[in-house]
Amino acid sequence: MVQHDDGRRTADERRESILRAAAQVFGRRGYAGATTDQVARAAGISQPYVVRLFGSKEALFLAVLDQAKTELLAAFRAAIAEDRASDSPAEHLFVVLGDRYVDLARERGVHLSLLQGFVQGAEPVIGAAAREGYLEIWRFLREEAGFDVDRARDFLGRGMLLSVLLAVDLPVLDATSPEAHELLVAACGPKLPLVLDAAS
């Protein structure tokens, strides 16, 4: 048209920024609640282009889930590698991985989009992918992290608690509600400030 294109990117670059934008939008609104147009605006492109680069809204959501799961496991594996290097007590791994999980809150959208996927168990395609992803995380905790059943369960429980607190957006009440603050401290520990300014 009138103005020349000064923002041309390769399709792969576009797909990456769409994935980042979609993780935010799906994470906050959920699969059904989010629109491809919201994703498009967040990525700075038009709605039809989002659909064309991923085929469908469902395919985009599956890609978001896969990327979130991949990032999560990559962060965990990196933490294990470091932990193995410095010889620390085996028990320490529980804390180290927990810290990494909280750190991921900075990566807006990882926890939230994963949880939004888990909550879609009734969807035929998405539900199956979400279940498989959940099992993959469980398998990681049991086999690669070496947690026994009880420890893996406790770890997962702590993780689900933090994820739900982020999803319900409890950080917005941190300053005004002492109980909310108490709960957030209990869930995040000393890393609460990090979570709080990631949420704002």
Added chain:
Amino acid sequence: MVQHDDGRRTADERRESILRAAAQVFGRRGYAGATTDQVARAAGISQPYVVRLFGSKEALFLAVLDQAKTELLAAFRAAIAEDRASDSPAEHLFVVLGDRYVDLARERGVHLSLLQGFVQGAEPVIGAAAREGYLEIWRFLREEAGFDVDRARDFLGRGMLLSVLLAVDLPVLDATSPEAHELLVAACGPKLPLVLDAAS
């Protein structure tokens, strides 16, 4: 029309059955993913009547959330009353309330609709109600159940874990995946059979 009405109920009775149906539908599909028509069919009435008896889809969802929270707290308070009657160690309350929480899985929709509410923190009205509900549960654990911060956090973590497992519908993999079974046993304990046939 041709067939005479043989199913007339009072408006309050209708509201109750709509609430039960809506807890199921919203619980499985989520707020945005569920339609008022699906709720209507599940309740055996027409879609416009659902809207008229509750004003709007949003108001219906808020009513579902409130009812689920009320049922949850009522079950907990009943358990505490029984526990206080028989003199049991204070530590035992953690197990007793946990059992009640798992028992609620029989009441299809309580866990799921609550979780679907928590996941809607970005919605202005629903998000605020969900946060308030979450704090109310936390307050209960701290004040009425008398849990210290760590115990309350662990309890809530166990609860969120179970809720997410139900939401992702992991029970459908129990028979075919040993890992899924292991995870379900870890989360439900000996009450797993109860959860499994509630899910089918």
Added chain:
DNA sequence: GTCTGTTGTAATCATTCGATTACAACGGAA
């Protein structure tokens, strides 16, 4: 029997949203 308030639905409306189509602009190769 008639009148009135309650229960309930069929029809329909306006909006939203994912997807499709047609087309434009740019870039590199020949």
Added chain:
DNA sequence: TTCCGTTGTAATCGAATGATTACAACAGAC
């Protein structure tokens, strides 16, 4: 320059959906 594949959008379509309206059927009061 000409051509063609890639990147991108405007316009639009059709289906789904929450809500509204108009109306029907029944129950109880009188």
